[in-house]
Amino acid sequence: MNKVGIAATGLTKFTKDDTSIESLMGLAVKPIFEKTNNLEQKDVEAVLTSTNANDKYLANIVSELCGISPKIAHSVESLCNSGTNCIVSAYAYIKSGLAKTALVIGAEKTDSPGLILEWDKSRGQYKHPIYWSSLFTSAHMRKYGTTLEDLAYVSAKNHRNALDNPYAYFERNFSLDEIMESKNLTENVRLLDCSMPCNGASAILLASEDVITKFTDTPIWITGIGQKALSAGFTKNDDLTSMASSVYSASNAYKMSDRRPTDVDVAELHDAFSICEIIELEDLGFVKKGEGADYVKQLFDMHDRKINPRGGLIGTGHPLGATGIAQTIEIFQQLQGTAGKRQINNSKVGLVHNMSAASTSSTVLILES
Amino acid sequence: MNKVGIAATGLTKFTKDDTSIESLMGLAVKPIFEKTNNLEQKDVEAVLTSTNANDKYLANIVSELCGISPKIAHSVESLCNSGTNCIVSAYAYIKSGLAKTALVIGAEKTDSPGLILEWDKSRGQYKHPIYWSSLFTSAHMRKYGTTLEDLAYVSAKNHRNALDNPYAYFERNFSLDEIMESKNLTENVRLLDCSMPCNGASAILLASEDVITKFTDTPIWITGIGQKALSAGFTKNDDLTSMASSVYSASNAYKMSDRRPTDVDVAELHDAFSICEIIELEDLGFVKKGEGADYVKQLFDMHDRKINPRGGLIGTGHPLGATGIAQTIEIFQQLQGTAGKRQINNSKVGLVHNMSAASTSSTVLILES
Numbered sequence: 001m002n003k004v005g006i007a008a009t010g011l012t013k014f015t016k017d018d019t020s021i022e023s024l025m026g027l028a029v030k031p032i033f034e035k036t037n038n039l040e041q042k043d044v045e046a047v048l049t050s051t052n053a054n055d056k057y058l059a060n061i062v063s064e065l066c067g068i069s070p071k072i073a074h075s076v077e078s079l080c081n082s083g084t085n086c087i088v089s090a091y092a093y094i095k096s097g098l099a100k101t102a103l104v105i106g107a108e109k110t111d112s113p114g115l116i117l118e119w120d121k122s123r124g125q126y127k128h129p130i131y132w133s134s135l136f137t138s139a140h141m142r143k144y145g146t147t148l149e150d151l152a153y154v155s156a157k158n159h160r161n162a163l164d165n166p167y168a169y170f171e172r173n174f175s176l177d178e179i180m181e182s183k184n185l186t187e188n189v190r191l192l193d194c195s196m197p198c199n200g201a202s203a204i205l206l207a208s209e210d211v212i213t214k215f216t217d218t219p220i221w222i223t224g225i226g227q228k229a230l231s232a233g234f235t236k237n238d239d240l241t242s243m244a245s246s247v248y249s250a251s252n253a254y255k256m257s258d259r260r261p262t263d264v265d266v267a268e269l270h271d272a273f274s275i276c277e278i279i280e281l282e283d284l285g286f287v288k289k290g291e292g293a294d295y296v297k298q299l300f301d302m303h304d305r306k307i308n309p310r311g312g313l314i315g316t317g318h319p320l321g322a323t324g325i326a327q328t329i330e331i332f333q334q335l336q337g338t339a340g341k342r343q344i345n346n347s348k349v350g351l352v353h354n355m356s357a358a359s360t361s362s363t364v365l366i367l368e369s
Numbered sequence: 370m371n372k373v374g375i376a377a378t379g380l381t382k383f384t385k386d387d388t389s390i391e392s393l394m395g396l397a398v399k400p401i402f403e404k405t406n407n408l409e410q411k412d413v414e415a416v417l418t419s420t421n422a423n424d425k426y427l428a429n430i431v432s433e434l435c436g437i438s439p440k441i442a443h444s445v446e447s448l449c450n451s452g453t454n455c456i457v458s459a460y461a462y463i464k465s466g467l468a469k470t471a472l473v474i475g476a477e478k479t480d481s482p483g484l485i486l487e488w489d490k491s492r493g494q495y496k497h498p499i500y501w502s503s504l505f506t507s508a509h510m511r512k513y514g515t516t517l518e519d520l521a522y523v524s525a526k527n528h529r530n531a532l533d534n535p536y537a538y539f540e541r542n543f544s545l546d547e548i549m550e551s552k553n554l555t556e557n558v559r560l561l562d563c564s565m566p567c568n569g570a571s572a573i574l575l576a577s578e579d580v581i582t583k584f585t586d587t588p589i590w591i592t593g594i595g596q597k598a599l600s601a602g603f604t605k606n607d608d609l610t611s612m613a614s615s616v617y618s619a620s621n622a623y624k625m626s627d628r629r630p631t632d633v634d635v636a637e638l639h640d641a642f643s644i645c646e647i648i649e650l651e652d653l654g655f656v657k658k659g660e661g662a663d664y665v666k667q668l669f670d671m672h673d674r675k676i677n678p679r680g681g682l683i684g685t686g687h688p689l690g691a692t693g694i695a696q697t698i699e700i701f702q703q704l705q706g707t708a709g710k711r712q713i714n715n716s717k718v719g720l721v722h723n724m725s726a727a728s729t730s731s732t733v734l735i736l737e738s
Contacts, residue, residue: 052425054423054482056421056448056483057447057483057601057726059447064604064605069605070597071621077446078426078444085441089458092458092461096465228438228439229416229428229438231432235433
């Protein structure tokens with residue numbers, strides 16, 4: 001069967017400016033048409049929109065805004081990993097032969113209805129994501145001796161990486177001390193351990209192997225996909241030092257692509273909170289369980305950008321429906337060698353990890369040049 | 370490549386009872402597990418939910434409710450044809466090899482936010498769908514001499530067909546006179562020309578050819594798919610006696626399945642309003658342009674159930690996100706020979722037509738036994 005690749009990408013700067021969802025989406029699509037030789041509106045056969053916004057018929061509205069009349073158009077929602085769900089749907093449409101190309105567009109606003117887990121009565125009053133991150137933090141501290149300083153290293157590293165990302169929400173460095181002293185939201189989660197809700201949009205053009213060279217000489221291929229929706233509430237994740245759906249997704253993505261963690265040159269991990277990156281480094285096989293915090297410190301000290309080179313969710317901001325797509329754009333640029341100041345030399349294999357609601361569901365993608 | 374088929378289906382009665390979206394979805398899934406030999410929760414690899422409701426993370430919530438931990442889980446929204454968009458996504462996931470099985474679940478409530486085209490400022494105060502149906506009606510009357518009585522025949526036929534559908538919202542016959550005398554909502558759209566918003570849910574289990582016989586001896590195959598999203602507003606449909614996106618979708622679905630309109634034994638057409646069925650009969654090639662109304666009269670007089678045997682949207686009710694899936698269930702049952710009193714003899718080839726917002730987008734599916 002035809003391979004599926006990424007041909008072009010577009011981003012808006014992540015801000016708190018008030019712009020409508022459909023305008024944000026249009027702004028993310030604009031650079032794709034500007035930068036892509038030979039791409040015409042009639043070439044786009046599917047438009048899939050990713051958002052938690054309550055707007056209806058958004059894929060059609062944005063298509064009309066962009067002058068596109070696709071065959072396939074609809075919105076996809078799965079909280080914070082809506083973006084990669086959308087990319088995987090586009091992959092499926094192309095791989096199945098129903099479309100030759102697909103435009104995937106994610107956007108979110110600061111006041112997204114997906115930010116609070118209103119639907120989960122089993123969480124009582126603790127519906128804000130800071131509470132599940134606090135539970136993961138406590139568990140990891142108890143089992144592996146992780147410290148508040150370890151968490152601060154994640155935030156400091158990702159904020160520093162974001163300084164070279166012109167689309168990032170944050171535009172200044174934060175020292176370890178500043179992070180340690182930022183406001184306590186729970187006993188072990190500080191303000192600067194959190195990703196920031198913001199406005200932003202991201203877009204990706206995918207195409208099948210037999211047409212992609214019309215649009216680019218350097219396509220990036222999606223070679224591995226792993227997904228798992230374990231539950232909606234906390235009912236299925238027995239061990240809070242690990243994210244079971246992410247372990248499962250990574251294992252399947254590695255298997256599909258015939259790659260191992262040691263093959264990965266660059267990775268975007270879903271650092272909704274500092275503790276997430278530490279656990280994910282372990283769960284995705286980059287280090288052994290309990291060694292995530294030391295590895296982050298090492299990356300920080302070495303100025304190594306391998307993990308979350310664009311600044312992660314913590315440094316770049318987290319417009320929910322745009323995040324998974326923005327993560328994928330970073331890996332695309334790294335593998336194409338177009339990541340500018342953020343470029344990691346000789347990146348051939350990249351990984352995207354995107355998850356929702358305490359990792360009750362996850363997506364892992366493997367990309368290759 | 371593997372064929373994709375429908376293995377099992379489930380429905381709730383369409384009512385105005387107040388039941389939550391997730392409960393409705395669970396109730397539609399229940400009969401699938403009850404009726405399907407060998408089906409276990411672990412067999413379900415994808416759960417896609419179809420709705421216009423604003424609930425987030427619904428595919429995960431319903432999965433947990435049903436004891437399923439799929440790989441793929443998300444919601445799909447495209448107003449009134451969310452249901453068939455969801456089915457086509459499931460098809461793509463299976464055809465692409467990402468899943469062996471997929472459960473597609475649609476549900477809606479009477480007060481769905483998808484009922485009014487709030488987003489379309491180009492319609493001024495005329496945002497309710499009755500206004501676009503009135504424009505189509507006027508245009509068809511002018512060009513083809515269609516009468517108010519012709520419209521009443523559509524409603525009378527579909528209400529009569531619905532009498533043999535235990536899941537239909539309406540449970541009584543309506544005479545031509547009653548329909549003619551029902552309240553005028555516009556100069557040419559009466560209350561009984563309209564489909565009724567209601568609560569309801571529908572679910573379908575799809576599976577790939579190599580595993581489907583584990584679940585059923587009589588799978589129904591999806592052999593043709595056509596989709597088109599022409600626009601969001603009225604900007605692209607030049608001729609209001611025709612639905613351009615439906616013409617395009619039908620043409621592609623016939624081509625993919627290598628079938629012609631004369632091959633179709635039974636069809637579900639999206640009769641959101643009486644005029645829709647007349648135009649769709651013409652646009653999908655069952656009769657020539659201008660002959661739709663006479664054909665409906667003929668079906669009525671002959672008690673022929675070929676078009677909208679379950680009673681269409683007008684007789685069955687229209688819970689938006691559930692409709693396209695419920696239409697597909699009817700064709701599944703007709704082709705399996707399990708449609709009871711509604712059964713059309715020797716049905717081998719069936720068609721589903723589902724559309725959104727004045728046919729600005731459409732889906733056509735061809736199913737075969």
